[in-house]
Amino acid sequence: MRVFLTGASGFVGSYTVRALLAAGHTPRALVRDPAKAARVLTAIGADPAAVEFVEGDMLDPTTVAGALQGCDAAIHAAAAIGVTGAAGDLVEVNVTGTRNVVGGAVAAGLAPVVHVSTIAVFVPPAGPVITMGDTPNTSARRRLRAPRPPVITADGALARPRTGYGRSKVAAERYVRGLQEEGAPVCIVYPGGVCGPHQPTLDALMEGLAGALGTAWPTPRGGVSVIDVRDLAEALARAVAAPRQGERWLLGGHYLTWPAYADLCDELTGVKCRRLPAPAGLLLAAGSALDAVKRVRPFDYPLTRDAAEFMVRLVPTDDRPALDALGLTLRPVEETVADALRWLVEAGHLDARKAGRLADTKEQPMPSLVQRTLGPLFQRMAGSSWFPKVGPKVVPPLDRALHRLTGGRVLLGQSLVPSLVLTTVGAKSGEPREAPLACLPEAGGTWVVVGSNFGREKHPAWTGNLLKNPEATVSFRGRRTPVTARLLTGEERAEVWPRLLTVWPVYDRYVERSGRELRVFRLTPR
Structure with a gap:
């Protein structure tokens, strides 16, 4: 048309x-x-x-x-x-x-x-x-x-x-x-x-947002x-x-009432x-x-x-x-206001100090000693041809066990990449299903996760569960949070993909190996 x-x-x-x-x-x-x-x-x-x-x-x-x-x-x-x-x-x-x-x-x-x-x-x-x-x-x-x-x-x-x-x-x-x-x-x-x-x-709305933030x-x-x-x-x-x-x-x-709008910005920026x-x-x-x-x-x-x-x-x-x-x-609305505030900082309309943690979302923290020494080794291993056969049988069961034993505080790979456990509702069974995943934490309390399935040809089951029922639960650093998942497509997916590669560069290799576009979801607290 x-x-x-x-x-x-x-x-x-x-x-x-x-x-x-x-x-x-x-x-x-x-x-x-x-x-x-x-x-x-x-x-x-x-x-x-x-x-x-x-x-x-x-x-x-x-x-x-x-x-x-x-x-x-x-x-x-x-x-x-x-x-x-x-x-x-x-x-x-x-x-x-x-x-x-x-x-x-x-x-x-x-x-x-x-x-x-x-x-x-x-x-x-x-x-x-x-x-x-x-x-x-x-x-x-x-x-x-x-x-x-x-x-x-x-x-x-x-x-x-x-x-x-x-x-x-x-x-x-x-x-x-x-x-x-x-x-x-x-x-x-x-x-x-x-x-x-x-x-x-x-x-007036955006100008007022930039003017009020961090002042009164x-x-x-x-x-x-x-x-x-x-x-x-x-x-x-x-x-x-x-x-x-x-x-x-x-x-x-x-x-939003005006006090609620102010509270939201306080929560997003810290x-x-x-x-x-x-x-x-x-x-x-x-x-x-x-x-x-x-x-x-x-x-x-x-x-x-x-x-x-x-x-x-x-x-x-x-x-x-x-x-x-x-x-x-x-x-x-949390996603809308957070994206607006981040852009106001990038465009020079808002002092980065007034945006608090939202101004730091593109700055990656200094890699830890474990990440610097073991990260390249595990990335090579994850990208190898044999890992898709062995990894799914070893990593998820170990992560689930560690998650239960430590009350959700420890996962196998979290010393290398930020990790969470996502609990979805089975698309066919209706039963809860746990999936340990690498994640990209975002300002405002959201997470982005990728359906890599270790680079195998089929999409992982948890992605199908989310497509049918987007309501799920995240366990992150010992805290459980109800979330709503949204599949990212088009420009939204293109914007977040480079940031995901900074978390786990092997995602690009998974795309080549699997021959499919990996599903990417944003998980927003309910």
Whole structure:
């Protein structure tokens, strides 16, 4: 499928291009600067050569119309952004762009046409949960709906923002809803705060994360919804192939109160941040005052009245209908925030000292005497032709025995490589199955393990167990932790593979010997 896309130089758009390529689609990206877009895509592991670039602006209806020709579907992810409230033309820019792209795609017969909105259009809310009410294509369900607790429906009253950016998003929302009401195959996706690595220009969420870490966390009432940019991109890529059209899908992500968000960062970094109580009234008043000052003398500062309302009045979103419709599972918020913080350090936006142990993940510790003297010997032995016949009969039974005798504190190979015991549920038997494994411990408490099976042709049984039931238990250095396993593929696998080779270089030899791609899993504490 050829998919027209705007915003390929931006955060969400670039990852969406990568997700479209991974799904086998051909992205056609409208960009003002193809060279910049190519650099952004290269940074996240997407191949610019596989993308059809069209140089132009979404404000030029002729260029947009020409670029839409020959496409099957469209995703509108671009928007001019302004947080200061001083950009008076944002409404015109974003609404005109939406009319040209979304309206033009509908007129050209593309289906579906996906419009990226924001949950901010529902803030301030009037109840405890934002949920999806009836959409133009679900009127038949209205007669069958049972009573439910009070909620804010995403079809209810929209926000009345004060800044140009906020007004532009609401005006674009009203235009797209009008197309839906006319029966156009337009899907609207409402993401929360988008977080993750490689953000070309820091937005308020990421800028606030970098600013608060290691100093003081404001902890007003309310909270924040965090969605991983990679999950949002996957959702958008799946939306163009979804059978349901004309839908409105909430994807706020994981909702965290501000104290919980601060606690999460403390846990990930090991750096304790001071909490700064921030009364809601004070934040709202400060936002209004700053808005007034910016109208006289514009300057960049992320706090506005709209931002303050978002901080203190946001409530959780009910994402279940969207996740079910798209067959999507969100990755743990711990993984999202840890990856974002690591990248903020790498990009120079965050002092490494404030990121604590997350800043040290790429630094390998000095090898021990045992590792320096015996490591090469055992690597040669593990890579030999006879080891796949002998190793499976000797190493796992010895490791299981040592594990039981020492209460999980000792394994045969842990003096050479980090090791754990993974307990899975048998895919056929349903019984617990223990597998001693080398591992790559990661910041934030996750582990990466490889289904090497000593370089034999078949995948080890424990990998099949995880594919059927990803819930398992890790015993690491005497501590047992319930985990959820996720198979890594594509760029995620490519990123972690060099780090795995620093743990056990023989993995490359196992690939050659077995003739298969070794399964790689990330184990995340539940």
